[in-house]
Amino acid sequence: MLMQRGLPLPAPELPAGITLRPQVPSDAEALGALYWDSYPKGAAAVDLEDAVEEMEGVFAGEYGTPVDAASLVVADADGNLLGCIQTVTSPPWEGIPAVPFVIELFVHPEHRRRGLGTVLLLSAAQACHDSGWESMALNVQEETAADASQLYQRFGFVEITPVGAGESPSI
Incomplete structure (x- = not known):
């Protein structure tokens, strides 16, 4: 399900003891492990090595x-x-609007329901707005639709029709 939201969004509130920073290439291995642990096995990568390669x-x-x-x-x-x-920006899939596009948002299962996904989403939205963008978009996968849709809908993301297409892109 492709979703989009105008910017800005509310300012994020960082939980105590948590730091927020841009990801850097040297994070690829740790991000791969986090990615592997965050999704049902086989949903996002076939194994840990594949998850690191994705990152x-x-x-x-x-x-x-x-x-x-x-x-x-x-x-x-x-x-x-x-x-x-x-x-x-400029993802390789057809039908994506020409705005910043969230390709991944994941939180380790042991740390969910603590506001970390919210902090990440709102912080990314703030960065996009600060860079002059007026909206952002994302795609919700079936594997994470229930939890993810609730987060996005809470902040006003709405389902949109893919640009020039009749169905959601497969990402």
Whole structure:
């Protein structure tokens, strides 16, 4: 389900003991492990090695041009990555609006329901707005539709028809 929302969104409130920073290429291995742990097995990657390769592909621009200021991680006081949002422009899929597009938003299962996904989403939206963008878009996968849709709808994201297409892109 393709969704879009005008900007700005509310300002994020960072939970105590959590840091927020842009992701960097040296995070690829830790992000791959987090990605692997965050989705049902086989839904996002076939194994841990594939998950790391997916993250390396994000940094290499395989899924669009990364928006560095809106591609963020949250970490605990020890620097362990707990969640991530990855935002790009010009993704390779048809039907995506020409706005910043969230290709991934994931939080480790042990750290969900603590507001980390909200912090990531609102922080990325703020970065996009600060860069002059008027909206952002994302795609909700069936595997995460229930939880993800609630988060996005709470902040006013609405389902849209893909640009020039009759059905949602497969991402």
